[in-house]
Amino acid sequence: MYAGRLNLRTLIVGEEAGGLIATTTLVENYPGFVSIPGGKLAERLLEHAKHYGVELIEERVEEIRQNCNVFEVLTSSGSRYEAKSVILATGTVHRKLPAKNAEKFEGRGVYYCALCDAPLFRDRKVAVVGGGDGAAKEALLLAEYAEKVYILCRDEGLHAEPPNLRKIEENPRIEIINHTNVVEILGEERVSGVLMQRQGREERLEVEGVFVAIGGIPRSELARRLGVEVNEKGEVVTDKQARTNLAGVFAAGDVTAGGFRQAIISVAEGVTAAYSAYRYLTSEYVETRRCNGEP
Ligand SMILES: Cc1cc2nc3c(=O)[nH]c(=O)nc-3n(C[C@H](O)[C@H](O)[C@H](O)COP(=O)(O)OP(=O)(O)OC[C@H]3O[C@@H](n4cnc5c(N)ncnc54)[C@H](O)[C@@H]3O)c2cc1C
Structure with a gap:
């Protein structure tokens, strides 16, 4: 202009x-x-x-x-x-998720844009991987469709803008899981979960969609x-x-x-x-x- x-x-x-x-x-x-x-x-x-x-x-x-x-x-x-x-x-x-099978499941459960793909997850469980304001915004949009949205943060807490953080805290469908490193995407034809490393232990989380928001x-x-x-x-x-x-x-x-x-x-x-x-x-x-x- x-x-x-x-x-x-x-x-x-x-x-x-x-x-x-x-x-x-x-x-x-x-x-x-x-x-x-x-x-x-x-x-x-x-x-x-x-x-x-x-x-x-x-x-x-x-x-x-x-x-x-x-x-x-x-x-x-x-x-x-x-x-x-x-x-x-x-x-x-978008930075790709450095986890086993993340590339294999791209478009079959692993996504990079909630606005484009959130409606696929109506009444389902999904995870957002990331810890910044972008991750917060993706989670808020997903929560309009999904039954449950987990935000998987590598560090302690979400570094989002305070108004977005407040909306997340007030939304019962969103749960933040801290100190989490997603190491593998699980599934056969489509995604059925993620394998995460948390404080030295491996844990599985059942989700049908993984939205990556890591910058x-x-x-x-x-x-x-x-x-x-x-x-x-x-x-x-x-x-x-x-x-x-x-x-x-x-x-x-x-x-x-x-x-x-x-x-x-x-x-x-x-x-x-x-x-x-x-x-x-x-x-x-x-x-x-x-x-x-x-x-
Ligand atoms: C989930 C998410 C939420 C966000 N929310 C906000 C928000 O609420 N407020 C805010 O201020 N910012 C927000 N941002 C950040 C904001 O989107 C970016 O800061 C902004 O879009 C950057 O603008 P840009 O023009 O520099 O780059 P982009 O918007 O990335 O545009 C670059 C363009 O260049 C094109 N391009 C690249 N290479 C070529 C090529 N070789 N040939 C032709 N075209 C090419 C691309 O296709 C693209 O159209 C958000 C980002 C994300 C991921």
């Missing part, structure tokens, strides 16, 4: 319009909205950007190449776009291949102006090394990146394709 208002000819190339926030039911901490469905918030942001002429293409970017001061963006359909500046906002992918891994492969610096966690390194180590390449949101992964922070970093791209294009960019300062 800012890039559009700054008269930059702006193209968003995104695999799934809306990103991660569109996969969460209610967002209750985005300024200006006491409560708004994640999908609706994403829709509104996109509409606002389109209002200022920004275009969206729903495709996967396979490669970004630098050719002097022009970037070539190659997509899954074989399309090729040229850009004078690039903003990387590729977010994260995300930055999707920074494109950035890395382009020559953008990433830290030891794979997060893109930026300065306060959202600049990366490459001139003309900016980054924003969960893919960067910010620490607190939230929609409002990603949005604010996106604004900074758009403004920095504008500054770059209007004051630093050299129109002719010069490499390394050659005439």
